[in-house]
Amino acid sequence: MSSQPPPLIPRHIAIIMDGNGRWAARRSLPRAAGHREGVRAVRRTIEASIDHGVRWLTLFAFSSENWRRPVDEVTDLTFLLRHYLRSELKELAEAGVRLHVIGERDRFGPALDQELADAEARTAGNERLNLVIALSYGARAEIVAAARRIALEARAGALDPAALDEEGFTAHLATSGMPDPDLVIRTSGEQRLSNFLLWQAAYAELIFDDTLWPDFGPANLAAAIAEYARRDRRFGARPAPVAAR
Template sequence: MDGSADPARGSGTGQRPVPCHVAIIMDGNRRWAEARGLPVALGHRAGAEALRRAIRAAGEAGVQWLTVFAFSSENWRRPAEEVQELTGLLRFYLNHEVKALAKEGVRLRVIGDRCRFGEELRALIERAEADTASKTRLNLNVALSYGARDEILAAARAVAEAAKRGALDPAALDEATFEGFLATAGMPDPDLIIRTSGEQRLSNFLLWQAAYAEFAFLPVLWPDFDAEQFNAALESFATRDRRYGARNP
């Protein structure tokens, strides 16, 4: 996306600028459950409820794009029981929540290596994307089996293949062309990235796209995240002076 102008906008004179695209690293489900002496699975289920609240808050705030980091490529290395719970929760969500998303005007898209999921789950993802494809109130991207380094490597391989076929002149390759090979092709870069649980790192999330993003690191664990925290992050964003590397006049 062209970084020459700030995509955040307000709904009227004197109102706060609202980020066009908010991305969230949803962190803290395990710690939330352990702090309460509960199984980790219940932490993930509570996290799913927090996601519902975040989607609602984003739509009410006028955010146009929301990207959430739900399952990283590294998460496959977690205990098999936890991976099974996560994929089962995803299956439940796709079976029971898509109609509600569509009713609220939410378009769902999945980015990441969906090939690692079973055939049934891949079919559910494709059906959910198709069933919400016409919705325009909020674009919801769910990063599943996603890793930014893998994404960039895949794009580089695709560029190399295109050059090998003669479909692309390497000397003419620029940022806009390269972005067309990323999983987020056609989407705006995130203006604001929120991470919960108090951790202050990207954890291999949207590394290319985050070049000029603002950050909000919140101490709240993800299952406790609600509209109040979301709007506080938006208020903080509204105070930022975004220069994209340029000096102020």
């Protein structure tokens, strides 16, 4: 019987799914083909996260800056999102996945907004994996919106600014009630957060994988988790002194 301790599994993994367009370009395919292949990578990653015992998985699916892309690409991404909800929701629900959506989802229109709300309600009782989809999301806008809500509460006399602390501020964010990510992965070799979970990722471990998102799979996730387990997370504290022998 092995005496090795069990691997350290991050409770919450957040992923910046990058590289769909480059994946398609390298194959002389339209960008839409890269996005469609990226959906398959989402499916693989959800399954692998469940297998590893990850409890929270946040995927950066559409940033607030993505609205600047050509209209046809935004339309294709919106279609893929609606198709994913309709084709995968039953399987997600049966697998014990609970869906959460953060971001300015109303920008996608009332019909899709309602479909997202229905999907959240349908999976609300599931506990195996919390899947958070960031749609039309930007961390700076999220922080500004939280500050605005706090200011309004203070003006109404419902909040004492002197008593506000980090926990109180966090409660006004879109991720209220969710644990901060332990591990943030970005694919495609880019090394930046791109306005993703800036407050929440303050102490997250960062891993940058050169793999383009459509090629990301269980082996990539396992390698990231293994690297995470090797790191010494001190949260700003000094390491304990090593006793002299």
